Amino acid sequence: MYTASDLRKGLKIQIDGEPYIVTEFDFSKPGKGQALYRTKMRNMITGIQFTQTYRSNDKFDRPNLEERNMQFLYAQDDEYHFMDTVSFEQIFLTKEQLGDNLSFLIDNMEVQVLFFGDRPIDVTLPTFVNLEVTVADPWAKGDTSGSDTKPVTVETGFQLQVPPFVEKGDKIQIDTRTGSYITRVKE
Amino acid sequence: MLTPEGLRQRSNLLQAIRSFFLERDYIEVDTPLRLPVLIPESNLIPFSSEDCYLHTSPELCMKRLLARGCTRIFQICHCFRKEEHGRLHQSEFTMLEWYHKGWDYFDLMQQCEALICTLGRQLSHGSASSPLQYLSWRDCRVALTPPWNRLTVTEAFQRYAGRDVGAVLRAGNFDEILVTEIEPHLGRERPVFLHDFPVELGSLARRSRQNPAVAERFELYIAGVELANGFSELVDPLEQRHRFALEQATLRAAGREVLLPEKFLAELRLVGETAGIALGVDRLCMLLMGSPDIATVTPFIFEEL
Numbered sequence: 102m103y104t105a106s107d108l109r110k111g112l113k114i115q116i117d118g119e120p121y122i123v124t125e126f127d128f129s130k131p132g133k134g135q136a137l138y139r140t141k142m143r144n145m146i147t148g149i150q151f152t153q154t155y156r157s158n159d160k161f162d163r164p165n166l167e168e169r170n171m172q173f174l175y176a177q178d179d180e181y182h183f184m185d186t187v188s189f190e191q192i193f194l195t196k197e198q199l200g201d202n203l204s205f206l207i208d209n210m211e212v213q214v215l216f217f218g219d220r221p222i223d224v225t226l227p228t229f230v231n232l233e234v235t236v237a238d239p240w241a242k243g244d245t246s247g248s249d250t251k252p253v254t255v256e257t258g259f260q261l262q263v264p265p266f267v268e269k270g271d272k273i274q275i276d277t278r279t280g281s282y283i284t285r286v287k288e
Numbered sequence: 289m290l291t292p293e294g295l296r297q298r299s300n301l302l303q304a305i306r307s308f309f310l311e312r313d314y315i316e317v318d319t320p321l322r323l324p325v326l327i328p329e330s331n332l333i334p335f336s337s338e339d340c341y342l343h344t345s346p347e348l349c350m351k352r353l354l355a356r357g358c359t360r361i362f363q364i365c366h367c368f369r370k371e372e373h374g375r376l377h378q379s380e381f382t383m384l385e386w387y388h389k390g391w392d393y394f395d396l397m398q399q400c401e402a403l404i405c406t407l408g409r410q411l412s413h414g415s416a417s418s419p420l421q422y423l424s425w426r427d428c429r430v431a432l433t434p435p436w437n438r439l440t441v442t443e444a445f446q447r448y449a450g451r452d453v454g455a456v457l458r459a460g461n462f463d464e465i466l467v468t469e470i471e472p473h474l475g476r477e478r479p480v481f482l483h484d485f486p487v488e489l490g491s492l493a494r495r496s497r498q499n500p501a502v503a504e505r506f507e508l509y510i511a512g513v514e515l516a517n518g519f520s521e522l523v524d525p526l527e528q529r530h531r532f533a534l535e536q537a538t539l540r541a542a543g544r545e546v547l548l549p550e551k552f553l554a555e556l557r558l559v560g561e562t563a564g565i566a567l568g569v570d571r572l573c574m575l576l577m578g579s580p581d582i583a584t585v586t587p588f589i590f591e592e593l
Contacts, residue, residue: 106371128374131471132507132517133489134463135331136371154464157371 103163105138105155113145113164120145120164120217125152145215146222164217168225171214173206181206183214183221192221204259205230205277226277231286232256237269290587294577297411298585301573302364304410305384308403314360314386319349321366325549328535329491330542333370335379342368345566346385347492348552351521354387355558362386364569375581376513378589382569391563392520393493393504397481400508400516400565401434404479404572408432411576425575428476428511437480441502444482448473457486474509481506491531493519508567510575518565525556 103114112123125141138155145164171183171192179196192214199206202224206212213225236254250262255273263282267273274283290298306316322340327348334341343349346363353361367383388395408423423430445453449469456462474480483506487495490503504520522528532548539546570582583589 106373128372128377129467129471130331130372130374130377131463131466132514133329133331133491134466137464137467139468154468 103161105136105157105159108138108140108155113166114142114161115164116142116161119147120166120222124150145217167216168213169216171212173208173210173212175208183212183224186211194221194224198222199224201280202226202277204257204280205232205275207232207257228277229274229283230277231272231274232259234263234267234269234271234273237263237267237271240265240268289583289589289592290585294585295587297577298573298587301407301411301569301576304407305362305364305403305569308406309360309362309386312360314362314388315358317350317353317358317361317363318365319346319353319363321368323348325547327492327549327552328532328539328546330535330538335368335370344369345383347564347566348549350385350387350564351559351562352552352555354389354560354562355555358387359389360387376568376571378570378582378586380590381582382586383566384569384572385564385566387521387562387564389560389562392561393483393506393518393563396518396563396565397436397438397483397506397508398434400481400518400567401436401479404510405432405434407572408576423510423575425511425513425578426580430475430511431478437475437478439474439480439482440484441482441486442484444470444474453486457488462486462489471509471514472512475511475513479508479510481508483507488534490519490522491535492522492528494522495527513571513575514568515571515575516565516567518563521559521562521564523556523559523562525553528556529553 108123108126110123110126114121121142122145123140124143127139129137129139136157140155141150141152143150170186172186174182174184180193181196181199182191182193184191196203205226210230214221215223215225232255234253235256238251248265251265252260253263253267254260261275261280261282263273267285272286274286275281276283321343322337323343324340326334326341326344329344332344334344345367346365350361350363362384364382364384366380368380370379372379421431421433423432442453445451445456449465451465456465474482484496484502485505487501487503490505493503493505496502496504506518507514508516536546536548570586573585574582577585579585
């Protein structure tokens, strides 16, 4: 059990049988008054946010959450199948659950899958991934038009801005947290 | 955690506070931090220390010094309150507390204005001829030129929350509405003294002679931050014992058995008419230095130890 005094940003708690993560938190206590724990939370399954003020004697269950190393196998009918790299157990997540992660997910990628009990609910990708550029305008050497970047498309269909020297067929490293270009990768 | 330059600014602030009071004929006192019995306060949780407690404020001992004949005293000390952590809270924090015999809470409000203007002037590299006129914190630019605003609790609940404070008290959500709907508006353009609290929220404050439903208590707000809590002291031992007994009952209902500070109650009749105030030094430092929270203006926070 957690009590209200354990609340802080990033804490995961269970309310009405569902896991929540605290996204914003503020402790207030008017002079000589009672402690108030103003909390903004996100439901880790539905993504719905809500705010609530708790008091010292409020209690919360700890959600049964576990992260497991898994490998992405294949996608079929909006179901994305992953395999536990230790037990070889297979599970799938929906397109909706993966959300923006799909911009960077490629076959055989190793990811962290978050389970709530037996139920897979979220995926964390590696911070940096290497993806191949599939569409890029050629670099006009000596171009002095002053443009510092140009748009390219990578193998997942994701588009981003890169330096002008990046060409089709290059592999580039991308930060999955921001979706921004890091460097060109030599292989 | 503070850098050497920040530590110097904090040191300057502490010295400026001492100078302010010494120039006004106060004496500095240093009372024990470890006490066998505390003032019963249901909203504070003390730390135990062997068979004693660490004090949550120096109020009890300082009033006993007044009973012994002191007339103007101040203290800068650490206080300890369990389970208080946040942008404006640390379990161990620095308090400035002072008492002036013969004064009431309106006299103290004026001295508060003078103190903070003086400190602001000295810390902002200003001079007496160009006093600090504004304090900037977060999205507020607060004009410091006195006189500051005065607003009763009743007016504040009406103006900012559209509610009757009596109804709010009966519903048991006074603190919640104060924090969420009222405090954010207080002292944004000019500091404000929120005063005349319902008497049940001022266990150590004197009942107002004009309106017995309220206590002569105020809170100073600057940029939405509660900075100081002062009052005309309750010095009637019988009424004080009665109010303590109410707190004691609230504590008992919550499973906490406490004794009453009998030596304090026995000496209270010797205190005489007095006003006293406690001010959060870390918060003041934060406001004057423009820092985002009090952790940034203390030498260490607990997590760093």
